[in-house]
Amino acid sequence: MKTDHIRNFCIIAHVDHGKTTLSDRLLESTQTVQKREMQEQLLDSMDLERERGITIKSHPVSMLYKHDGQEYLLNLIDTPGHVDFSYEVSRSLAACEGALLLVDAAQGVEAQTVANANLAMEQGLEIIPVINKIDLPGAHPEMVEQQFEDILAIPREDCIRASGKSGIGIDDILEAVVTRLPSPRWTDCDQTRVLVFDNVYDTYKGVICYVRVFSGSVKPGDEIVMMGTGQKAVVKEVGRFSPKMLPEKDLGAGRTGYIVTSIKDLAEIKIGDTITLSADPAAEMLPGYKEVRPMVFSGLYPLDTNDYDKLKASMAKLQINDAALVYTSESSVALGFGFRCGFLGLLHMEIVQERLRREYDLDIISTYPSVVYNVTKTSGEVVEVDNPLFLPDPSEIDFIEEPMIRATIHTPTESIGDMLALISEKRGVCDHTETVDETRVMLSCDLPLNEILVDFNDRLKSITRGYGSMDYELNGYAVSDLVKLDILVNAEPVDAFSSIVHRDKAVGKGRALCDRLKDILPRQMFKVAIQAAVYGRVVARETISAMRKDVTAKCYGGDITRKRKLLEKQKEGKKRMKQIGKVSIPQDAFVKILKTT
Ligand code: GDP
Numbered sequence: 293m294k295t296d297h298i299r300n301f302c303i304i305a306h307v308d309h310g311k312t313t314l315s316d317r318l319l320e321s322t323q324t325v326q327k328r329e330m331q332e333q334l335l336d337s338m339d340l341e342r343e344r345g346i347t348i349k350s351h352p353v354s355m356l357y358k359h360d361g362q363e364y365l366l367n368l369i370d371t372p373g374h375v376d377f378s379y380e381v382s383r384s385l386a387a388c389e390g391a392l393l394l395v396d397a398a399q400g401v402e403a404q405t406v407a408n409a410n411l412a413m414e415q416g417l418e419i420i421p422v423i424n425k426i427d428l429p430g431a432h433p434e435m436v437e438q439q440f441e442d443i444l445a446i447p448r449e450d451c452i453r454a455s456g457k458s459g460i461g462i463d464d465i466l467e468a469v470v471t472r473l474p475s476p477r478w479t480d481c482d483q484t485r486v487l488v489f490d491n492v493y494d495t496y497k498g499v500i501c502y503v504r505v506f507s508g509s510v511k512p513g514d515e516i517v518m519m520g521t522g523q524k525a526v527v528k529e530v531g532r533f534s535p536k537m538l539p540e541k542d543l544g545a546g547r548t549g550y551i552v553t554s555i556k557d558l559a560e561i562k563i564g565d566t567i568t569l570s571a572d573p574a575a576e577m578l579p580g581y582k583e584v585r586p587m588v589f590s591g592l593y594p595l596d597t598n599d600y601d602k603l604k605a606s607m608a609k610l611q612i613n614d615a616a617l618v619y620t621s622e623s624s625v626a627l628g629f630g631f632r633c634g635f636l637g638l639l640h641m642e643i644v645q646e647r648l649r650r651e652y653d654l655d656i657i658s659t660y661p662s663v664v665y666n667v668t669k670t671s672g673e674v675v676e677v678d679n680p681l682f683l684p685d686p687s688e689i690d691f692i693e694e695p696m697i698r699a700t701i702h703t704p705t706e707s708i709g710d711m712l713a714l715i716s717e718k719r720g721v722c723d724h725t726e727t728v729d730e731t732r733v734m735l736s737c738d739l740p741l742n743e744i745l746v747d748f749n750d751r752l753k754s755i756t757r758g759y760g761s762m763d764y765e766l767n768g769y770a771v772s773d774l775v776k777l778d779i780l781v782n783a784e785p786v787d788a789f790s791s792i793v794h795r796d797k798a799v800g801k802g803r804a805l806c807d808r809l810k811d812i813l814p815r816q817m818f819k820v821a822i823q824a825a826v827y828g829r830v831v832a833r834e835t836i837s838a839m840r841k842d843v844t845a846k847c848y849g850g851d852i853t854r855k856r857k858l859l860e861k862q863k864e865g866k867k868r869m870k871q872i873g874k875v876s877i878p879q880d881a882f883v884k885i886l887k888t889t
Contacts, residue, residue: 297475617633638661694769707757
């Protein structure tokens, strides 16, 4: 097929604005799938994804569409909607020339939509604005058109009104894809250049690469080279998704589809890499390749130490289809053996933990999430620290930098005061406000990533009674006065409770932690001091008074078997205790503290 009869596009939408429903309708309308074969919500495959309305993996689908008697090949490349996956969004965008910008007619433009639309425009994509769900009684298409004009500078005349549910506007959308979007770009290079924008692992075929061919072509039997890594492989199969895998003779310029090679290990193919042919290699990679770097780290430990091997095996399995997840083994005095894991963001972390619990039936405990700090030592050496335990001694530190974010927050007008107070409490600075409509404003602010890790989103939701939303992108590093806060139980530091915090917040956080620990830790036979210390200097203290405990006391005069049973039970319970110095801390206390603070 000639490249001017191919269109590659994606759909950008906020969660729940109807992307899945609309995609299904497009597939149905082009007879890519028959209505009766259509399972509900074909594109979202994982249960967890469906429940949370997040598409984690991008699945490209090819459709054939007739316009003016000519056949066009339309490739729809799915993009994940959430900010944690913005690296996936950007590489899906790199495979497209255009995007449908989908907005719910009743909800209006959301923070995420703005962020993703900006990403698309930066990459030079043509945008088709679509106002979806106009069948809803609460639909306000005019309001959404106004928002498109005001916030994104998209002319209202360009908007298509549609409903994925009732089928309104579907033909207009398909027509617009053909007539408004440009045909494939970067086709004029003499050599073959193919972008890998995703990978999945298949037990029978090995690694399946989702690819966009920019120039040249690939076919089975070709020897290819991954330009980023130099890795070579032989192509075994190429084809398109329609939506099932459909093998083809070759994949030419402008096409989107898949390549199966002799490579069996997912780690050997980097997402974002450029494939070329070893017989006639291209000189330069395709532009825009960025390696994914995890931004949030946390320790994951099995609640039951016997589950360590199971956790290890499960992590390895998870990583097969989640190249963004990284982990190394670590051990903690308090929690035993586990893993230090790197995630793209908070949502990614939650999803991984949830999958371990659900799909692998593991009880796990996670330590406080931490960002990656750049620590410049007095010697001039710069070290990256993602674990408070590895923060160098203060005498060796010249300065510490922390990662910053640029956040876009949508809030109802009446909540602005509280939102600004929250931003400032989190060490943020708001430098721009814009009216979205009569009831909402958009705040732009700079915040330390560390400050939004724990409860920011929950508080945002509660301040705005669920109506607020936030999106962010990473925005470099800034010097900050950060210190290490340790919690000591009976003068012994408990590694699982250590954290890196801003100096101004150390005392407050230290007090709060001591206070909670006092309520959670069981009394011991002796007096126990709980202290918070900044670099060894105590800033808060609580004391748990001593208690005598005799489990057999109640059985005075009872028979020996009952006594033995009670002692047996106590022994069992002790196994779940962690010995910190002379103090036993029940596993349960870690769970309570790490969950709530
Ligand atoms: P996604 O999260 O963007 O993929 O959204 P979905 O396609 O899963 O849709 C979210 C919810 O909106 C579902 O309950 C759909 O049934 C509903 N929905 C999607 N499209 C329409 C539409 O055009 N009209 C109406 N009334 N509801 C819709």
